[in-house]
Amino acid sequence: MITLENVSKTYPGRRGSEPVQALTEVDLELDRGLLHGVVGPSGSGKSTLVRLLNLLERPTTGRVVVGGQELTALSAREVRAARRSIGMIFQHFNLLDSRTALENVALPLELAGVGRAECRERAGALLERVGLGQRAAAHPRQLSGGQKQRVAIARALVTDPTVLLCDEATSALDPATTASVLDLLRELTDDLGLTTVLITHEMDVITRAADTATLLAEGRVVETGPLAQVVSPGHRLAQTLVPRPVRPVEAADLPTDATVRTVDLAREELSTVLAELAATGHHAEVLAARVENIQGARVGTIDLAIRQGARA
Numbered sequence: 540m541i542t543l544e545n546v547s548k549t550y551p552g553r554r555g556s557e558p559v560q561a562l563t564e565v566d567l568e569l570d571r572g573l574l575h576g577v578v579g580p581s582g583s584g585k586s587t588l589v590r591l592l593n594l595l596e597r598p599t600t601g602r603v604v605v606g607g608q609e610l611t612a613l614s615a616r617e618v619r620a621a622r623r624s625i626g627m628i629f630q631h632f633n634l635l636d637s638r639t640a641l642e643n644v645a646l647p648l649e650l651a652g653v654g655r656a657e658c659r660e661r662a663g664a665l666l667e668r669v670g671l672g673q674r675a676a677a678h679p680r681q682l683s684g685g686q687k688q689r690v691a692i693a694r695a696l697v698t699d700p701t702v703l704l705c706d707e708a709t710s711a712l713d714p715a716t717t718a719s720v721l722d723l724l725r726e727l728t729d730d731l732g733l734t735t736v737l738i739t740h741e742m743d744v745i746t747r748a749a750d751t752a753t754l755l756a757e758g759r760v761v762e763t764g765p766l767a768q769v770v771s772p773g774h775r776l777a778q779t780l781v782p783r784p785v786r787p788v789e790a791a792d793l794p795t796d797a798t799v800r801t802v803d804l805a806r807e808e809l810s811t812v813l814a815e816l817a818a819t820g821h822h823a824e825v826l827a828a829r830v831e832n833i834q835g836a837r838v839g840t841i842d843l844a845i846r847q848g849a850r851a
């Protein structure tokens with residue numbers, strides 16, 4: 540559905556400084572109808588990558604193919620037409636405060652020349668779909684962050700796109716609102732058969748909503764694959780996404796003569812560690828643990844207190 544082939548992006552240097560290599564030889568296949576998460580530290584190229592998918596930025600080299608159409612081979616006019624099948628939402632919503640929620644959602648239809656009655660009807664139906672039917676007449680300043688993002692989602696979907704791009708769409712929201720917006724994106728992806736690409740620096744966002752995960756570092760794809768696969772032992776993403784105990788182990792937690800051994804389920808099996816400890820005559824006790832089930836894979840960490848000798 541979305542293919543990046545050997546894509547590199549270099550920005551010209553600002554005011555005489557060196558050019559910035561934001562992406563280097565990126566190859567990526569994102570299947571239709573799934574929610575794809577892209578994570579990576581600040582400056583790793585996430586925003587650049589998502590902006591290449593609707594040619595808000597042009598790659599320096601390489602091909603971008605979306606829905607069978609090679610965007611990088613189209614004229615400027617053809618790109619504008621192709622963008623109608625690609626919706627986008629942003630961290631700061633980008634709504635017009637002079638317009639009501641309904642008028643914001645209707646804007647892309649107005650710009651496409653759709654008649655007033657149809658604009659209102661389609662925009663109204665989408666506002667209902669995102670749970671804001673009652674707030675159609677409100678202006679953005681009268682809405683909460685989560686409600687504003689729902690309006691932005693409705694606006695992005697009003698032209699019936701097949702692809703939805705989300706650039707840090709939950710980064711300005713509190714955890715509970717983030718969860719409800721992610722659940723909505725998940726639901727819309729499934730119900731409308733969208734291909735959704737979600738860029739984030741928050742790992743929880745990926746584990747809650749995504750079908751696949753891609754890790755970027757310094758402009759390169761380090762790892763990509765189905766979520767259940769990349770959280771299993773031996774994967775870089777497993778180490779990044781793995782939950783840690785809420786509170787580190789403190790000396791007061793520790794029985795006398797004990798040492799702490801942290802078992803990272805992304806790297807090793809608990810049963811193997813326990814068997815090895817038993818074989819060498821050690822006794823293990825759980826001090827702290829945080830383990831989650833991510834699409835059938837158990838990930839997390841367990842802090843054990845280890846003592847020589849069998850249980851007293």
Ligand SMILES: Nc1ncnc2c1ncn2[C@@H]1O[C@H](COP(=O)(O)OP(=O)(O)OP(=O)(O)O)[C@@H](O)[C@H]1O
Pocket residue numbers: 550551553559560561579580581582583584585586587588740
């Ligand atoms: N328009 C631009 N001109 C010059 N350099 C840019 C431009 N946009 C991004 N960059 C640089 O390209 C690199 C990748 O930036 P990008 O915004 O894609 O990363 P990111 O992973 O989204 O970071 P963040 O999480 O901080 O938003 C960075 O070094 C950044 O400074």
